[in-house]
Amino acid sequence: MMPVLLWTDGLIFLLVAGLAAFVFVVRRHEHLAAPWRRVAADPVAMAAAVVLLCFVAIAVLDSLHFRPALPAGPQGEIQYAPEVKSVLDRTLAPLTAHQEKSYSAPFATRLFTREAITLADGRTVRDFPRLQYGGAALADPDAGRASDILVRTATGLAGGLAAWLVLVWALRRPLRRSAARGPILYTLLAVFLIAGAMVALAPHYHVFGTDKVGQDVLYTTLKSIRTGVLIGALTTLMTLPLAIGLGVSAGYFGGRIDDVVQYLYTTLNAIPGVLLIAAAVLMMQTQLETHPDWFETGAERADLRLLFLCMILGMTNWTGLARLLRGETLKVRELDYVVAARAFGVSNTRILLRHILPNVQHIVLISVVMDFSGLVLAEAVLSYVGVGVDPGMMSFGNMINGARLELAREPVVWWQLVAAFAFMFVLVLSANLFADSVRDALDPRSRSRS
Amino acid sequence: MTAYLLRRLLYAVPILIGVNLLTFALFFLVNTPDDMARLHLGVKRVTPEAVAKWKAARGYDKPLLVNAGAAGLAKVSDTIFFEKSLTMFAFQFGDSDDGRDIADAIKTRMWPSLAIALPTFVIGLLVNITVALILLFFRRTYVEWTGVVALVAMMSVSGLFFIIGGQFLFAKVWQLAPISGYQDGLNAARFVWLPILIGVFGGIGAGARWYRTLFLEEAGKDYVRTARAKGLSETRVLFRHILKNGMVPILTGAVAVFPLLFMGSLIMESFFGIPGLGSYTIDAINSQDFAIVRAMVFLGAVLYIVGLILTDVSYTLVDPRVRLQ
Numbered sequence: 001m002m003p004v005l006l007w008t009d010g011l012i013f014l015l016v017a018g019l020a021a022f023v024f025v026v027r028r029h030e031h032l033a034a035p036w037r038r039v040a041a042d043p044v045a046m047a048a049a050v051v052l053l054c055f056v057a058i059a060v061l062d063s064l065h066f067r068p069a070l071p072a073g074p075q076g077e078i079q080y081a082p083e084v085k086s087v088l089d090r091t092l093a094p095l096t097a098h099q100e101k102s103y104s105a106p107f108a109t110r111l112f113t114r115e116a117i118t119l120a121d122g123r124t125v126r127d128f129p130r131l132q133y134g135g136a137a138l139a140d141p142d143a144g145r146a147s148d149i150l151v152r153t154a155t156g157l158a159g160g161l162a163a164w165l166v167l168v169w170a171l172r173r174p175l176r177r178s179a180a181r182g183p184i185l186y187t188l189l190a191v192f193l194i195a196g197a198m199v200a201l202a203p204h205y206h207v208f209g210t211d212k213v214g215q216d217v218l219y220t221t222l223k224s225i226r227t228g229v230l231i232g233a234l235t236t237l238m239t240l241p242l243a244i245g246l247g248v249s250a251g252y253f254g255g256r257i258d259d260v261v262q263y264l265y266t267t268l269n270a271i272p273g274v275l276l277i278a279a280a281v282l283m284m285q286t287q288l289e290t291h292p293d294w295f296e297t298g299a300e301r302a303d304l305r306l307l308f309l310c311m312i313l314g315m316t317n318w319t320g321l322a323r324l325l326r327g328e329t330l331k332v333r334e335l336d337y338v339v340a341a342r343a344f345g346v347s348n349t350r351i352l353l354r355h356i357l358p359n360v361q362h363i364v365l366i367s368v369v370m371d372f373s374g375l376v377l378a379e380a381v382l383s384y385v386g387v388g389v390d391p392g393m394m395s396f397g398n399m400i401n402g403a404r405l406e407l408a409r410e411p412v413v414w415w416q417l418v419a420a421f422a423f424m425f426v427l428v429l430s431a432n433l434f435a436d437s438v439r440d441a442l443d444p445r446s447r448s449r450s
Numbered sequence: 451m452t453a454y455l456l457r458r459l460l461y462a463v464p465i466l467i468g469v470n471l472l473t474f475a476l477f478f479l480v481n482t483p484d485d486m487a488r489l490h491l492g493v494k495r496v497t498p499e500a501v502a503k504w505k506a507a508r509g510y511d512k513p514l515l516v517n518a519g520a521a522g523l524a525k526v527s528d529t530i531f532f533e534k535s536l537t538m539f540a541f542q543f544g545d546s547d548d549g550r551d552i553a554d555a556i557k558t559r560m561w562p563s564l565a566i567a568l569p570t571f572v573i574g575l576l577v578n579i580t581v582a583l584i585l586l587f588f589r590r591t592y593v594e595w596t597g598v599v600a601l602v603a604m605m606s607v608s609g610l611f612f613i614i615g616g617q618f619l620f621a622k623v624w625q626l627a628p629i630s631g632y633q634d635g636l637n638a639a640r641f642v643w644l645p646i647l648i649g650v651f652g653g654i655g656a657g658a659r660w661y662r663t664l665f666l667e668e669a670g671k672d673y674v675r676t677a678r679a680k681g682l683s684e685t686r687v688l689f690r691h692i693l694k695n696g697m698v699p700i701l702t703g704a705v706a707v708f709p710l711l712f713m714g715s716l717i718m719e720s721f722f723g724i725p726g727l728g729s730y731t732i733d734a735i736n737s738q739d740f741a742i743v744r745a746m747v748f749l750g751a752v753l754y755i756v757g758l759i760l761t762d763v764s765y766t767l768v769d770p771r772v773r774l775q
Contacts (some may be wrong), residue, residue, distance in 0.1 A: 267468035272750035274716055278735045279476050279743055286481045286489050373606065380608050381717060386736045400610055407618050421611045429606035436602070 002080045004065040006303040006312075008230055012063050015233055020290045035362075038441040044364075045437030046180035047187040048430035054191055058222060059229035062088040065299070084299035088226075092219055094203045098133035100214035103406075104414050107205050109135035109145055134206045152200045160196020164189050180336050209415035212402070220394050221419045227395035228427060231310060231379045234370040237313025239321060244357075244364060247322035251329025252348075252356060261326070265319035273316055274385065280312040281387035302390035309382075309389060313375065323366045328360045363444040372432035375422065396424045451766075458762065462755040466539065466561045469751040474535045477740050482528070483510035489738060490547070508547060508741075509533060534744070543745040552745045555730060562632055563714030563726030566642050568648035575704060576651055578657035579693075585658070585693055586665050587688060598739070601662075604655030612652035613721050620644050630723030645718045661700060698768050706761045709753040713746070 026032045031057075038422060039045050064087040067080040089096060102111035110128035118124050130141060138144045168185060175181045197373050198218070201207050208217035252259035268276070288294070295301045332338060376396075382388035383397025391398060403416035487504040488496050505511040510530060517528045526532060538542065543552035585597045621629040627644040668674070669692050677687045714728030723729070727746070734742035765772045 103586065263464065263468065267465050267472065268627075269474070270465055270469055270751040270754040271747050272713060272754070275731065275743065275747050278731075279747060282735065282738060282740070282743070283476050283480045285486050289489065290481075290485055333630070340604065377608050379611055384610060385716060385732055400608075400614070402608075404614050407622070410617075418613065421608060424608055425606055425611075428608075429603060431600055432606050439559055 001067045001068050003071060004067055004084050004299075006063075006065055006084070006300060007066055007307045008234065008303050009063040011234055011237065011307075012060065012230060014236060016060065035441040039437050041179045042181035042437045042441075043183035045434050046178075047183040048433040048437075050184055050187040050191065051426060051430040053435060055225055055229055055430075060290045061091070061228040062074070062086045062223065062226040064088075067297075084297055088222065092222065095216045095219040098203075098206070098216055100131050100133065100206070100210045101129075101153040102210070102212060102214050103413055104131055104134060104214075105206060106209040107134075107145070107149060108209065109138065109141035114411070119186065131206075133204075134210075135204065137204055145442040149205065152204065153197050156197035156200025157193050158196075159200065160194070161189075163196065164192040169194070208419040211416055212406075217416055217419050220399060220416075222424050224396045224399060224420065225423065225427070227306065227389055227393060228376045228379060228424065229312070230306065231389075232375040232431070233309070234310040235313040235317060235375050236368045236371055238311050239318045240364065240368070243318040243321035243325060246318070247325030248329050248356060248360065250322070250332055251326040252352060254330075258326070261322065265322055268316065269319050274382075276316050277312055277382065278385060278387045280315070281309065281382075284294065284308045284312070289397070293402065298392060302393040305390045313378070317371065317375075321364065324363050324367065325360055328363055329356055332356055332359045361442070366435075366439045366442055369431070369435040373428040373435065376428050376431070380424065396420045397430055455759065455763070458759050462759070465755060466748075466751060469748065470535050470538065472597050473744050473747050474531060477536075477744055478514060478530060483682075486510070486738075486740060489546055492774075500530070500734070507549075509543075534741075538745070538748045544741060546741045547739045548737075552742055556727065556748050556749070557729045558743070559714075559730050560712055561634075561726075562638070562684040562724050563712065563719065563728060565638050566645050566649070566724060566726065567711040568713055569642070569646045570653075570715070571708070573646065574650045574657060575700075576735060578654060578661050579700065580657040581654060582661035582665055583688065583693065585662055586669065589669075593746070598659075598662075601655050601659045604652075605659060607652075607655070609717065612648050613717060616644065616651070617721060620647075622700075629759045630721070632722075641722070641724070645715075645722050645724065649715065649718055664699055665692055665696045668692045698765075702761050702764050702770055705764045706757040708760065709756045710750065712753060713750055 026036060035057045036388055065084050066086075067082075067084055070079040070081055101111060101115075105108070105112060109131055111131060113128070114126045115129050117127055117129050130136075134140050135148070138148060167188060171185075177182065178184065198207060202216075202218055206216050206218070208221060211217055211220065241375045243352050246264070247263045286306070288301065290323060295304060333356065338351060341351050341355055379395060380397035380400055381389055383395060384401050389395045399416055399420040403413065403420070406413035407417070483505050484501055487501040487510070491500055491504060502511065512528060512530050512533065515529055515531050517525050520528045534544065541553065543556070546552050546555070581597070581601075585594050588594045588597075617629065620626045621644060627640055631736075632638065632641050674687060674691055677691050678684075712727065713731075714724075714726040716728040716732050718724070719726045719728035719734045730742065731746050733739075734746070
């Protein structure tokens with residue numbers, strides 16, 4: 001196989017590396033580590049962090065892309081498949097292979113719609129045909145289904161429990177002195193039990209049903225996680241240089257620079273957010289459509305579009321953080337030690353790096369974690385408006401968009417919507433809970449209040 | 451006061467020019483009118499004649515900034531920049547790409563938008579403040595804890611869920627409201643109550659939480675402690691002191707978004723088939739009608755600036771300490 005590094009893959013690895021470096025630096029400086037220790041002692045925050053880490057892990061697995069090798073040609077040359085796969089695809093291979101004809105409900109053994117079936121004696125009847133893969137192991141789908149599901153779930157749960165016990169044993173040292181040990185372990189238990197049951201059930205049933213073209217909804221949902229996490233994380237990465245650079249220099253230098261920066265963000269704020277994003281995305285779409293030669297595969301095209309979307313969201317999102325940073329810098333710049341540094345003739349760059357930035361960094365961190373959940377939610381809305389990610393890319397927004405009209409069917413096709421909303425809810429809720437705790441720990445104002 | 455307002459209005463001019471230039475750059479420089487024409491006519495198998503005809507019909511066949519072929523003032527005025535961008539300052543939005551007058555559409559579509567946005571906003575404000583006050587009243591009890599958890603959970607639910615779920619339950623299953631559509635006059639109530647209800651309910655999570663932090667900040671101040679110390683009842687402290695002072699940021703914040711209500715709600719209107727400005731915008735985005743998107747961007751910017759000025763004025767009205775000069 002041939003490894004493929006898409007733009008967003010590179011950036012997500014960069015982000016993970018940056019996070020690791022940040023943790024490394026923070027651990028070595030007591031004054032930086034102190035607020036984070038408070039976060040680590042907060043049971044709710046740590047439970048949320050565990051869930052978030054699971055989502056991020058799936059996103060990272062889904063970012064290891066490659067193009068599988070095709071069978072060698074007559075001259076023995078190696079060719080690569082045109083479509084790009086990820087490690088997650090490889091892991092979920094049974095799910096991708098189990099393609100049905102059309103809709104089927106969760107745990108169903110028969111298709112959702114009637115079809116003409118030719119019986120063994122040559123007669124044709126209209127009935128719900130058996131699924132090709134869902135419950136295929138059953139001899140009698142109607143009688144044996146409940147007990148089969150129960151047995152498989154039980155084995156899955158037992159497996160999850162066993163894996164959890166091993167993990168508890170492995171983690172007993174690092175977690176020994178953690179104040180949030182219980183919540184971390186119990187959240188892990190929940191994750192392991194769910195994962196265990198899924199692993200046991202998914203190869204034999206469509207746990208979340210199948211969609212219009214018969215694809216397993218569990219697979220689509222898991223693939224959507226990467227899109228959501230990327231939009232939340234990469235957008236903030238795009239925002240930071242602009243927001244920090246412009247906000248801090250406006251506050252520190254004042255005068256003409258301040259005027260220009262203020263003018264810039266008032267102007268950008270004046271344009272309604274969705275419209276500015278829509279306008280920019282429409283333009284980007286036209287560009288992509290007139291330059292089909294920019295990318296080799298469909299995945300690269302979708303990826304480039306996602307990257308541009310993050311950039312556009314970043315361009316429209318930096319104003320809030322820049323304004324906060326400007327205000328805080330205005331305050332910090334008048335503090336005695338900054339004035340003293342200036343009196344000693346320390347250069348502006350040095351003052352900015354040594355004295356200003358470390359004292360406004362908490363604002364940056366708080367806004368990064370607070371913005372994440374909003375961006376995940378925004379993706380769904382933007383996809384609905386038609387200016388979100390590539391329509392061919394799996395994302396929560398596209399899932400909802402594709403499924404919402406099916407609510408008008410009789411009987412209702414509900415599983416796609418429920419799966420997308422449920423996963424999105426868990427992701428956003430844990431991000432919100434974690435963000436709250438980070439804000440409480442890092443914001444000096446809230447520290448004095450409580 | 452008048453002098454201050456005048457100055458603020460003058461200050462708005464460079465911002466509007468900036469918005470104008472930005473949209474011009476986005477719509478005409480990044481992509482040329484040729485690109486737009488090809489997008490509308492289909493990328494493949496487009497003859498240059500068809501592109502030229504499309505451009506001529508919509509007035510996109512002129513030079514961008516300077517018309518070298520024209521004489522006198524027409525050198526500047528007979529250009530795309532002048533005709534499509536500068537004329538917006540006189541609220542001359544021109545025709546949409548499918549040939550209809552944009553200003554007319556805005557005038558008729560404004561009312562359905564307001565019929566939903568205004569009640570949603572007012573009722574939402576009242577409900578959110580009430581919820582925030584209740585949570586404050588039950589400070590440090592299980593009521594507060596449960597309430598805060600519920601708010602965070604509601605905040606984490608996608609807005610689309612409330613709309614899709616609400617429409618499904620109320621309109622389809624219980625058949626209490628029409629699924630979509632709109633009628634003028636008093637009949638409108640039949641169509642708008644469900645979007646309003648959903649809008650208010652979906653906004654509680656973020657809204658009430660935000661107001662709660664505002665009130666909490668107010669509750670931590672010295673004068674509140676003084677009020678309690680001199681023996682005022684808790685309700686009196688809450689309503690006469692905390693609510694009254696907490697209303698200053700709430701009201702001024704509300705005034706800032708008030709003008710933007712005219713723009714309507716994009717998602718709500720398109721889900722419920724309300725012929726307002728929000729669905730107008732969404733349709734324009736979907737059919738890639740750039741003339742309408744440009745007009746709406748400019749309109750939004752104007753309304754935003756009106757909101758900023760109203761905020762300043764309302765500060766002097768509610769807070770006697772603030773003086774405009």
